[in-house]
Amino acid sequence: MPYIVSQKRQRSEPSDFVVQAVVAPLPDRFEPRLPFEEKLFSIEEFYRAGEPTVADCIENGEPCSVAIVDIDRLFRISESFGEECADEVLSEFGANLLRLASQRNMHVAHLGFDQFGLLLAGQDGAQATENFDQLRQELAARPIGWKGEMIGLTVSIGLADIHGPETFDNYLNAAEQFLFMAKMSGRNQVVSDHTFGAVN
Template sequence: MPYIESQLPRDVSADLGGVLSQTAGAFTAGGSPAEDCLTGLPTLREFYRQAAPIVEACLAAGEPVAVAIVDIDHLQRINDGHCMDVGDRVITSIARHLKGAVARTPYLVARLGEEEFGLLLVRCDDAAATEFCETLRRDISGITVNAGDADVAVSVSIGVAEIYGPETFDNYLNAAEQFLFMAKCNGRNQVFSDHTMLAGMH
């Protein structure tokens, strides 16, 4: 099932070319369709708009490129155990970290959904993209968010997929989603990719 249909059934749709025709109002209320109002990051729609031509150019030039999905672990549990404000602070803390991590690089970062972020890692093969995301994961696992009477520990699960040939952008994200699913099923707070799978076999 394409990423948009499987992950974002919140009034978000894609046309047959894989380019979004609308975006989730929950992430743009009070802002523009290109910018998420909570984090200031590009929206899912804008991620598609910016990333698709970059992927096309990389493939044409024979340069590696990868996509990753970063998912906040147990965000619903944080919201239920504390409040939505604490959950929002977790989201914005991770967004700031991701924004800082891609500064001064050709990489793109966007907020894809409630607890998910997307990364486009330009000139990164599977191994380099996995290494970058593993560094992100370790750094984020050191973040805590104050919840008044306690500090909330934060972690993320990440799925990484190198893009090998021209397909719809939905398919690129769907490949990363499959690895994200493995990361979550194997205990969360880890990175999964072809590279990690092959490394685990040796």
């Protein structure tokens, strides 16, 4: 499905692998604990920063990729511990993701609900895939505490190389398709042009 269409889905019945993102601003309860110098972009800011970054990379022949990170089965945490817990988990996860991604010089945006967009310049497909897989592992190694419970998380990541001038929607749509593959093939993994090509 086109990315913009999927972004207009309402937060209704959760799906294991279909994007459940909302275009609205961050919910009031989403308050990541972040150092002031780190910035979590909105969707609009992600587009404003992403489009010229991609254009510069294409003009200079520099590799660039875009990814969508999705928390696996966040709705089950909400069902087991309540919505307040899920909001806290989402907030802490967003903070963890931003810190780890900022160390890798990635732009990070909250796309809605349990999904985040990332943009990485300067690494080819193999390097970017390895980098995002390390990020996936580091996120899994940071369980989040809630009223005496330690809640472990895994993520699925769809990563698309940028090969030529397209709309930013198309780049995100490609990442979304790889995310769909990651969800369908078991979650807790990175699927990209590189991994897809390696399998085939």
